[in-house]
Amino acid sequence: MPLRLLLLLNFATAAYLTGLIWTVQVVHYPGFGLVPKEAWAAFHAAHTRRMSQVVLVPMVVELGLALWLAWAGRAALPSGVGWWSLVLVLLIWAATFFISVPFHNRLAQGYDYIAIDGLVRTNWLRTLAWTARLVLLGWILGR
Secondary structure (H helix, E strand, O other): OOHHHHHHHHHHHHHHHHHHHHHHHHHHHHHHHHOOHHHHHHHHHHHHHHHHHHHHHHHHHHHHHHHHHHHHOOOOOHHHHHHHHHHHHHHHHHHHHHHHHHHHHHHHOOOOHHHHHHHHHHHHHHHHHHHHHHHHHHHHHHO
């Protein structure tokens, strides 16, 4: 696969996930606090199921594309861009599984405003990492 096409696929996947995470960060997660406590269990179960359908496959695709870009672009891309892109993806995965998932597991037990607040605050790490990856890929595509 030509390197330019690989960059475009990485950029498209990053653009999708960046748009999604900004929507989650600014609209969806803050709205958790508005869900009535008696409706919380059903709401959170539906949220978890539906978000998994929207985010799981694109995140796996992104990881594969980021690995491929890091390897294929190691000599052709300036300043280790492929490796930095991969580092951002790995940071996102680590934040997802070590920070966000534990908060969601806590919220699966019942409404917990402290966990909602923690989820909103810590999700900025993923939001900014995806944004940085998108900017990095956009910068290299624009060169």
